[in-house]
Amino acid sequence: MTSWLRTHGSVPLCLLLCCVVVAVCAEAPGAGDGVCSSPSITSCAECLRRGPQCAWCFSEDFQDGSWPGQRCDLPVNLLRKGCGPEFLEQSEVKVEVNATIGSTQVSPRDINITLRPGSEASFIVAVKQLERYPVDLYYLVDVSASMQENLDHLKTVGVALSLRMTEHSSDLWLGFGSFVDKPVSPYINVHPSKINNPCSDYEIRCRPAHGFHHVLSMTGNMTEFTRVIKRQRISGNMDTPEGGLDAMLQAAVCQKAVGWRPQAKRLLLLMTDQPSHLALDSRLAGIVTPHDGLCHLENNIYTGSTRMDHPSVGQLSDKLLDNHIYSIFAVEKQQYQWYEELVRLLPGSYLGKLGLFQAPNLIELVLDAYKRLLSEVALSVSVEDKAVSRYWVSVSPLCPDGSTAKDQSCSGVQPDQTVYFNITIGLRSCPDNGEDEDVQVMVRPVGYNESTVIRIHSKCSCSCGPEARSWTD
Incomplete structure (x- = not known):
């Protein structure tokens, strides 16, 4: 001493x-x-x-x-x-x-x-x-029905982004997770025919709604990332806001499952075309227990979705800070103003506006976000x-x-x-x-x-x- x-x-x-x-x-x-x-x-x-x-x-x-x-x-x-x-x-x-x-x-x-x-x-x-960092980038994607076209564009992002990131990082790893909303009424249609296939009215087979599904842990294998994206299917829900903040908190605190590397710069990219539910919104579904801020993944499925409220913005901010995570929001222009207010409350966050989630646009957004976030040193x-x-x-x-x-x-x-x-x-x-x-x-x-x-x-x-x-x- x-x-x-x-x-x-x-x-x-x-x-x-x-x-x-x-x-x-x-x-x-x-x-x-x-x-x-x-x-x-x-x-x-x-x-x-x-x-x-x-x-x-x-x-x-x-x-x-x-x-x-x-x-x-x-x-x-x-x-x-x-x-x-x-x-x-x-x-x-x-x-x-x-x-x-x-x-x-x-x-x-x-x-x-x-x-x-x-x-x-x-x-x-x-x-x-430092000069160059390893980078972990986790894609957290809204897979509600309106995001079908945007999900398709992700299929070509992995390899192209890896090539572009070589200018800034020596080691890029990607992960993937999806979300929709809490799988309870009134957020989803709870009719038996709709629970397993929310898109049955449109003669489309889609997956059940879910609060958060961790799909792919961090990997440097871009071929594996592309293969996983191609297997993803959309889902559906009833109301307009989605459960994005709920899913973000799980992606941040479930470090072992996601595979965040200790030495890497961590980027959590949320892709959505809708605003997110906030704390206390879950009272509509009779859920009044505050979120405990802990990881609740079983077999890569978020099990606390129907038991706990959405996290508060302050709680999410604390968890992102605790786990050294930068957050990037890729949203359509109609929702830009809503997320503009949100990022002011989240240190180390970046907001990007996209008309369409086309692969070149998304790659440029990620690169710009990475350079901007690292060039700003905040305490x-x-x-x-x-x-x-x-x-x-x-x-x-x-x-x-x-x-x-x-x-x-x-x-x-x-x-x-x-x-x-x-x-x-x-x-x-x-x-x-x-x-x-x-x-x-x-x-x-x-x-x-x-x-x-x-x-x-x-x-x-x-x-x-x-x-x-x-x-x-």
Whole structure:
């Protein structure tokens, strides 16, 4: 471990370690002596909660006979009043960077921070774009009846896309899955003659409706991909929205079944000509159980479709981030506006508009999406739910061209370039019980399989112990 320690009044430290700068700051607001001194303060913990600039003198004979609040003051005042420096309990901010964990894209990978209420710590996370990545592309296709022509065009995509992607990736693998909607009323016709063949009115043999069917795990064999696509048949349902988000979540979290490779850039391509159902829509079918966010595949069929609601957009966003997946939406122009609103809520997503899903158009869409997604380096910072209200986070990126972006991302990043994110985390308050607390913060570059773990120890009690209060009696 490499450790940096700063107490109030010292100069902030900025050190360089493996191209990562860690700066620790405990800012003292421009306030007078009265900020710390108050007759209402009776203990060390109460004193330090006044702010990071305050200190407590726990010397037994300090100003004997004075009211307890006199023990709480600015450190310079306490020293002037005769408190020895060894008897000062004061706020400190401590950062420990674990430099032993190797990384090729994100550094550092592991940081420990100690904070007191009102204090903050700043550090820099570096994210490097590599030259070439292996790529996993999973086609998730709406196979409702209106998608027949579009499904046919997929048959020639595999080999052609593989050839075009050699310009950008050394290793392309493809997978395939299909969806329609939840196979319950009112989303499908539940008449016995319609369940097994929803297209019987049109004298067409089609497959039963399904929430999600994982068909082909990731493979580099383009001939196998083409063979699987040629075997696919359409299905049918009753209402206009489809179960796309439900299927997306399963494709994201069922990593073993889908075969996502750990080292690959992961692209999940949703092809549809309709909007998607959202959370709470399933109440129409009497399904009120919220989605648990887990994988529910048995024999490659999604078994939770009739038991759980559609996932919320926030839940889907979290699962895509957790599993390092970029999402691409290939939709017909009539639905473009609906998905335009959706992608704003999904970090690392791309929306493409196609008049017809012809193979050349789809290949160009995938190539453009890949280049756009990789050239934008964005960061997601999440605090544990139990403590999210007690912390604040600020992120400021420094882009390779020297500019500073207002949001949490840089665009136009080229291979072998590095984006530096200056992250500041501050502690507003301690838990209601006043006890110390350990909290984990995840810093995740969108679409990357590496992340930074921040372990924060909120120091709410005083190390001078229970005696600190007895000297005030």
